[in-house]
Amino acid sequence: MSAQPAVDATDVVLRTHGLTKVFRGFTAVDAVDLEVRRGTVHALVGPNGAGKTTLFNLLSGFLKPTSGTIEHEGRDITGRQPEEIAHLGIARSFQITSLFDKLTARQHLELALGSPTGIGYRFWRSEKRLARFEGRAMELLDEVGMADQANREVGHFAYGQKRAVELALALALDPSLMLLDEPTAGMGVEDVDRTIALIARIARGRTVVFVDHNMHVVGSLADRVTVLQQGAVLVEGSYDEVRTDPKVITAYLGQSHV
Template identity: 70%
Template sequence: MPAEATAAPLLETRSLTKEFRGFRAVSEVSLRVAEGTIHALVGPNGAGKTTLFNLLTGFLAPSSGQILFGGDDITGKQPEQIAHLGIARSFQITSLFDQMSLVDHLELALASPTGMGYRFWRSNAQLRRFRDRAMELLDEVGLGDRAGQAAGSLAYGQKRALELALALALDPRLLLLDEPTAGMGLEDVDRTIALVKKVAAGRTVVFVDHNMHVVGSLADTVTVLQSGQVLAEGTYEQVRNDERVITAYLGQAGDAHV
């Protein structure tokens, strides 16, 4: 993809490294994510994917190296600071309120960046100013017809869709998806692929996933990690036919079909 390769990256890491008591979980990783693309981070178990993802989202501080977003150094910033810059992370550990309706979740998420805070729990009228946008987001992820339902009543795949809507409430330039199809059956996986394609329009997406069907269906660029280092990078077809990648995945039961 020549045009993407020459474009200034929206997200970039430079020699990013994370050590835990002398063990290098991520080692000298230099990554460039072109704006407007979907970029996958993959690799066998223990490759450093989760650690790298946590570095990108501020849940871990790097031992050395840099993270740049839109050309600005964001190394070491906290997750909430990163969110305010236009980076949203979804599909982490579920943090929904089972008894709260879907639309109430979205209204609260939309109110949060305005500085209104939790005092507006007491004022439904003031939260209602976000109702139209909340409904638009629910429609975008296919949950508009369930707006009044309690989140606890949703099926697993629908809960993940709600989490995605909550991330989109931040109107992010960069959307980070952590294992978006983990634990899903085939039907939910295909539905999630279609949903991610839809919400990726006009945004940049970075995701981690073990499911190679998902990676092949979504990713413009795939970065393969092994032992904390970049092993290979390219299109899905390029990396799946790379002998180094094939060798790295041998014996990985969950990832055998690269």
């Protein structure tokens, strides 16, 4: 596999060096060195237990590393709290949807937009003040193709629609970097294809790192792929390079994917 060419430090949005997480003697993430280039879509793949979600939790501040460092835009963010990391322009979506069934899609966006001002935390007293975010909320919903569903309670939405609203919530932070954890998990084929198109659209002008088991998704979206095995980087390269690498075939993809 060809080596990744050297790039200017200003073109690296996210970098880890020797990032390690140990749980009671079990090494979940093992000395991971990762570079994510500006304006690219970077996939993290690997079998169950490879350390992908643990790595995401480290990058987004939900876990503290045992050792190693994380840099965002050249700034050391190792060990910072999730809310601090979010305010630096890193947005994360989770594998499991976490929306409020009785709130509309628009209300979700208004709360997200209002939270930096403190209004979002007092939404039961601030409905009129939240209304000032309606215009931007509608723009974000339109960006993910959900403007026509803005005033429906999300409890009535199909699974793919809920994931679209969650992407809009991530966009509400105006992030320079988006971390998407299993964005197509649990979806049928039609929803997967719609979500691929949606992620491709919102990735324009942004940097995206995502985890997904679906190699159709990875092949459709990723400019760069990092394969993890037992917490360590096994190989890295383009999708075509990775999918034909003998180590990957043996460890994860299997002959049927070649």
